[in-house]
Amino acid sequence: MEQLSIKAYAKINLFLNIKGIRDDGYHELEMVMQSINLYDNIKISSRKKGINIETNSDEIPTGKDNLAYKAAQRVIDESNFSKGVNIFIDKNIPVAAGLAGGSTDAAAVIKGMNKYFNLDLEKDKLHDIASQVGSDVPFCLKPGTAFATGRGDKLEYLNSLKSYKVILVKPPVMVSTKKIYEMYDKSNYNIEIPIKKLLSNIKKRNSLNIKDGWANVLEPVTKNIVKEVETIENILKNKGFDFTLMTGSGPTVFSLVEKSKKELIEKTVQNWQRKQDFITHTETI
């Protein structure tokens, strides 16, 4: 096989709750991660020595700061791999957006190198390497619907949702996840998320209704510094997309929409007035 090509899927958070700060400085989370059909294409091939990253994007680094590089380095350190690897990242997922774009590329590199180079790393080992690279990377190893706890790396996979359409809108702003968590720690917003009820709704395959308490506790924090989040949410809600939330630390806003509203979704995306935003529609997977 000359090269291996893998799809690296983005995620949204259907809810995100913070239980507290851990001894290691990370936050103890409770969230539902949901993969969506928006993906980067990762191509892996062999080279004599070293890690070489290339990309079509001018927004991501190609050196050691790229999570895909870190992932390749961890795989090399944890296996008896003796050659080098070429990684090409064909980027479609917006960067620093709350969609796990960097994490999913890293997960694809871990899975891809294991397969392409026949490294025989077991599932637990892959998970271990993934969580060393980043909190969202373990989930990205296996797309679907999962309840994530701990740093976000303890995963209970749930039955997949009935398929929903998803609108994504990202204002032309990047946010630092680290900074948003730090600001959260200094704030005192009080959002109660009825986690048991929400999980039960997923498990029973009930229709998901925003009135049941789906929320993201980081949302007011990000809204404070990125005013566009609220503006975009209001536009989407006014169009009748009730299930509208921010994903991760933002600033991407998504609407989860019944498939029957396909035409309204397409019209909304086509006629979007804020031309500087990234906007697309996709579906849950």
Ligand code: C5P
């Ligand atoms: O794990 P990852 O490197 O992707 O996390 C990025 C940043 O987000 C961390 O440096 C930390 O500031 C914050 N974070 C956190 N608690 C988590 C996950 C991430 O505080 N559970």
